[in-house]
Amino acid sequence: MQIKESSEVYDVIIVGSGAGGGMATKQLADAGLNVAVVEAGPFFDPADPKTMTQLKWPYESPRRGANTTRAFGEWDMAYGGWEIEGEPYTHEEGTKFDWFRSHMLGGRTNHWGRISLRFGPKDFKGKTRDGYGEDWPIGYDDVKPYYDKVDKLIGVFGTNEGLENDPDGFFLPPPKPRLHELFYIEGAKKTGIPVIPSRMSMLTKKINNDRGVCFYCGQCGRSCSVYADFSAGSCLIFPAQKNGGRVKIFVNSVVREVTTNEEGKATGVSYISKEDRKEYKLKGKVVVLAASACSSARILLNSKSKQHPNGLGNSSDVVGKYLHDSTGSSRAGFIPGLMNRDVSYNEDGVGGMHVYSPWWGDNSKLDFPRGYHIEVWGGMGMPNYGFGFSPNEFNKFFNLPVGGYGDSLRDDVKKYYGSVIGFGGRGEGIARKENYCEIDPTTVDQFGIPVLKFNYKWSDLEKKQAKHMQETFEELIHNMGGTPLGDTPTKEQDYGLLAPGRIIHEVGTTRMGDDPKTSVTNKFQQLHDADNVFIVDAGPFVSQADKNCTWTILALSWRASDYIIEQLKQQNI
Amino acid sequence: MDRRKSIQTIILGAGASALAFHGCKTEGEKITQDIPAAEDTKYFGRTPEELELIEKLDAEQLFNEHEMETIAVLSTVILPPKEPHGGPIEADVPAFIEFMGKDIPEMQTTLLGGLMWLDHKSNTEYGVEFKNATLEQQKAILDPIAFHDPEIPLEEQPLEIQFFFLMRGLTVTGYYTSKVGIGDLGYKGNMPNVWDGVPEDVLAKHGMSYDPEWVAKCVDQSQRAVIAEWDEKGNLLT
Numbered sequence: 001m002q003i004k005e006s007s008e009v010y011d012v013i014i015v016g017s018g019a020g021g022g023m024a025t026k027q028l029a030d031a032g033l034n035v036a037v038v039e040a041g042p043f044f045d046p047a048d049p050k051t052m053t054q055l056k057w058p059y060e061s062p063r064r065g066a067n068t069t070r071a072f073g074e075w076d077m078a079y080g081g082w083e084i085e086g087e088p089y090t091h092e093e094g095t096k097f098d099w100f101r102s103h104m105l106g107g108r109t110n111h112w113g114r115i116s117l118r119f120g121p122k123d124f125k126g127k128t129r130d131g132y133g134e135d136w137p138i139g140y141d142d143v144k145p146y147y148d149k150v151d152k153l154i155g156v157f158g159t160n161e162g163l164e165n166d167p168d169g170f171f172l173p174p175p176k177p178r179l180h181e182l183f184y185i186e187g188a189k190k191t192g193i194p195v196i197p198s199r200m201s202m203l204t205k206k207i208n209n210d211r212g213v214c215f216y217c218g219q220c221g222r223s224c225s226v227y228a229d230f231s232a233g234s235c236l237i238f239p240a241q242k243n244g245g246r247v248k249i250f251v252n253s254v255v256r257e258v259t260t261n262e263e264g265k266a267t268g269v270s271y272i273s274k275e276d277r278k279e280y281k282l283k284g285k286v287v288v289l290a291a292s293a294c295s296s297a298r299i300l301l302n303s304k305s306k307q308h309p310n311g312l313g314n315s316s317d318v319v320g321k322y323l324h325d326s327t328g329s330s331r332a333g334f335i336p337g338l339m340n341r342d343v344s345y346n347e348d349g350v351g352g353m354h355v356y357s358p359w360w361g362d363n364s365k366l367d368f369p370r371g372y373h374i375e376v377w378g379g380m381g382m383p384n385y386g387f388g389f390s391p392n393e394f395n396k397f398f399n400l401p402v403g404g405y406g407d408s409l410r411d412d413v414k415k416y417y418g419s420v421i422g423f424g425g426r427g428e429g430i431a432r433k434e435n436y437c438e439i440d441p442t443t444v445d446q447f448g449i450p451v452l453k454f455n456y457k458w459s460d461l462e463k464k465q466a467k468h469m470q471e472t473f474e475e476l477i478h479n480m481g482g483t484p485l486g487d488t489p490t491k492e493q494d495y496g497l498l499a500p501g502r503i504i505h506e507v508g509t510t511r512m513g514d515d516p517k518t519s520v521t522n523k524f525q526q527l528h529d530a531d532n533v534f535i536v537d538a539g540p541f542v543s544q545a546d547k548n549c550t551w552t553i554l555a556l557s558w559r560a561s562d563y564i565i566e567q568l569k570q571q572n573i
Numbered sequence: 574m575d576r577r578k579s580i581q582t583i584i585l586g587a588g589a590s591a592l593a594f595h596g597c598k599t600e601g602e603k604i605t606q607d608i609p610a611a612e613d614t615k616y617f618g619r620t621p622e623e624l625e626l627i628e629k630l631d632a633e634q635l636f637n638e639h640e641m642e643t644i645a646v647l648s649t650v651i652l653p654p655k656e657p658h659g660g661p662i663e664a665d666v667p668a669f670i671e672f673m674g675k676d677i678p679e680m681q682t683t684l685l686g687g688l689m690w691l692d693h694k695s696n697t698e699y700g701v702e703f704k705n706a707t708l709e710q711q712k713a714i715l716d717p718i719a720f721h722d723p724e725i726p727l728e729e730q731p732l733e734i735q736f737f738f739l740m741r742g743l744t745v746t747g748y749y750t751s752k753v754g755i756g757d758l759g760y761k762g763n764m765p766n767v768w769d770g771v772p773e774d775v776l777a778k779h780g781m782s783y784d785p786e787w788v789a790k791c792v793d794q795s796q797r798a799v800i801a802e803w804d805e806k807g808n809l810l811t
Contacts (some may be wrong), residue, residue: 006656049609053618055763057751059665060617061626062672065750079620159790160807170807173792176770204792204804205811212606213797222618223803225609342775343759345700349768377624382763383749385673389742399586403719403720403738405651408744410757417758 005281010036010248012564013269013284015255015299018107019534019550020557021290022151022232027561029245030289036282037237038224038250040291041079041103042111042137046223046234053077054222058384065120065384066302071572072102073384077223078102090453097323097437097454098501099294105251106233106291106314109550110223114154114200114230115375116394118147118549120165123545127163132430132461136542137514137523140167146555147269154230154554155207157350158199158282166196166358170530172205174354175216178347180338180378180421189478193374193472198356200550201230207336210239218381220351220424229351250262250282256449257303257312257486258287258533264307266533270556272447286532286564286573290557293539294323294437298452300520301439311439313510313520316338321436322511324544326503327372327427329466329496332420332485333477334394338378347380355446359546361468368465371546372427372470372556388413397483420485423476425469428546431508437498466497505549510539524563525556532573536560604798608765630675639704640688641667645692646704648744655757656801661744664751670743680739687736730801769794 011033014021021037029035044051053075058064068075071081080102089099098145102108121140126133144167150156153171160168174197177185187197202214202224211234227234241247251276259267259281263473268283289296299318303312313319353373359371392412395402440453470488477484489496513519516528525540527533536557538549545552567573619627636644644667654660661667674684691714695703699710706714711749721730727738748754770791776782802810 034761050616051618052619055608055765057752057755057763059752059755062631062669063676064669064747065674066673068676069626077618112809117604147806152791155801157792168807170803171809172801173769176783176788176791177743179771179775179779179781182771182776183779185784185787186781197787205797206604207698208800215606215608217765218764221765226606284599328581337779342772342778343761345772345775346761346764346766347768348762348766380760382760383746383755383758385750386746388745388749391741392743393723401720402723404740405715405719405741407653407655409652409741410655413745413749414758416671482602562698564674 003279003281005066006283008283010034010282012036012286012288013038014054014288014290014294015269016107016295016537017249018232018290019104020538020552022106022109022236023245023554023557024288024290024536024561025351026236026240026366027558028564029247030239031241031565033565034246035287036248036284038253038255038269038282039103039105040254041105041251044079044105044112045238045263046077046227046231046232047225049195052222052225053225054219054225057519058382059299061112063385066386068415071280072111072221075219075222075384076110076243077221078110079104087451088197088443088445089451090440090443092453092455095455095457096499096501097456097528098499099358099452099454099506099535100501101292101295102502105237105249106231107224109230109232111221112550113548114202114220115352115356115548116199116201116230117420118167118546119143119371119545119547119552120167121167121406123543126370126543130363132369134431134511134513137296137512138277142523143552143555143559145561147551149558150551150554154235155199155203155211156199156201156551157197157204157567159197161196163199163358165349169351171199172203173208175204175349177354178349180304180335180418181353181376181478183335183337184376184421184476185355187476190479191472191475193357193476194360195355195357198353200350200352202350203228210242211235213348214241216346216349218348238305254447254449255282255291257449258313258564259287260303260305260306260307260530264305264395264530266312266530269340271451273403276498277428277447286534286568287395288564289535289539290531290537291495292537293506293509293541294452296535296539297437298439302450308529309567312530313533316517316520316528318511318518318520320438320509321456322431322508323435323437323506324429324508325500326505326546326548327429327458327462327465328424328498328503329489330422330424330468330498331470332422333473333482334485335419335421335477335482336356336397337481338419339415340420341380343380343417348382349379350570351376351377354360354550361546368468370428370430370461372465372469373546375424376425377424378418378421390394390415408555418484421439421477421480425466425473425475426461426503426548427465427469428544430459431511432459437473457507458494458497459502463491463494463497466495470495505538507538507541507544512540523561526563534564576678616790630672633675635671635674635681636685639702640685641671642753643688643691643702643704644670644740646711647740648747650708650715651744652743652748658757659753661748663753666747666751667681669747670740683732683739687740690733690736693782714719767794767797
């Protein structure tokens, strides 16, 4: 089989179309460069009625929203999931990593929670602060101008609070709290935990004439058909095209490797088309990887050549190392004060929480070095599969019988509707060399590409943090007049700490640094080993912070794009 | 996209009550934005592969006619119909249970075995199949299995208790995810609106109030259609 080679030479080939790839596409195409975007999944536009799930009712589906084919329920707008048929990944025995992949234009930005938090000044200098991990080669001041630009380009609601490590920005006004969130604010006050309006990328106010304004259906996970939430396709790639940019999108194209020449510089990529299962080559002057931290590491490790025998960019042997996800532990509580809800009004609001708690603790007085923030859920949501499965379980709190049948079930459902509140702690784990992904030489996917093998274990530090989360949640629930549901997770259960990967914040596999021996890219996300290859997903993150990674991916991708434009102008690459 | 509707038409078209307009009262600026028609139920957003799976499951049969009738009778005993929002039959609960049994095959043995248990018990006690027993007889069969000890894990309880728990769960979830069930619940969402906080009377009922300082930072819905502009310090000007 002969590999088909295109004659066109693109200025830039971008692999992946999520947050990082989308932002690079927008900036590089706006600068007049000829861009090819290579995406493993199909084309996707949130406004297409054929694929749209927004505003669907549960009864439009025979399974009423159950999660048989989509991990987060069948209305969730992520094609892919924890397991993808024909595209396996493996594990070192005794270790865990759950890998969520979404193959479609816009990637995981189509369904994400839109929690858009800047890293603070302390987050870039973790080692200086507590001795763990490594400092970033850049600081908050390097990224701040880009955070500001991302705020204005994409839109994020929130408030300027003047907090040291949760910096202010250019915010749209936040929505008012819902009823359960008022209960939370009160309970947190008693507990001594601060609460502020959330910071999320939905448009509560018009930001330009191309995107709509939030109409409060609470379904951002379904991707907004009027583009009132941030998805990389609707907010970056389509606008780049509309702006007259030269953007050619190759969908259903799975990149196998970056091709290189005698000098070791990249010449383009090779990919397999899912449509005809044949291998193709694209030529480009610059290659930008944005396939997700783990996928980009996989592509680099699979890009072996005479010049790069250990994989492209891997002379340091650091590609795949320092993989880390956010920590996560959750708990729910029953709040009697929220019983017998008045259903006369629509409280869908925006998708997810209207309020949250940024990290408030002083780690120097705690037995774990890094913090976490608290996410809050609850309210009178739309029923979907699973609703009312145990309609009167809370009767046990009132010494009433649990179970039964008949008219009383209707009363029970209404009595308890909206009376549960839930918390998710999302914290920072320490980046460690011993937690990594590598190529599994024994296994290939259905396209013949060697797959990743994961090796990841939480340390006691993350487990102690999860213990603190559970203690905090129980105190909060009690201070809201409620009862925690289920038993307190034990030490044997790692205090409810979810398996690595579960929070879907994979970062760190191609970390940046000034020393080519201990890092994969420089501070502009350019490979130390090949100056025309850049990585703009979360791979170059040195550490995660107790913040969700997307806003930082966007800011850093913009920053790296500016650098690429400058280097091309100066004919340095 | 030939069936686009403005927000206003969707709200009116959906037959919302005056209460659904609650949040719109303060609306100074009208926003006309097109939302693609949401009632295209042929796809409900499925991929071709997902549609194929549904077609495949639809072509299979899990329960025979007698079992389907028994499910219909049992689900109606569990959740009797009530005007004006009907019951499990109006909510297509039997068809939903049939589909879920195929969609989540792990449930099949419990469901099939439990149905056999019901008839066996009814035949033994009353010499009649469950579906043809009197309501009194049906209740006498269900009473001992309808209340489980919540402190004991379900999988450690007898099959008939697990079966009833599952049937009740599927019946209640099937009903409340149906059009009539959502009507009974009174859920007012899943339609375009303008969120402007919890109504005063609801706040009062739960002993809550908004902190004026907090609310002052929140969105002024009369300005939502005005494009955002900031000063250099990040203060919103519009």
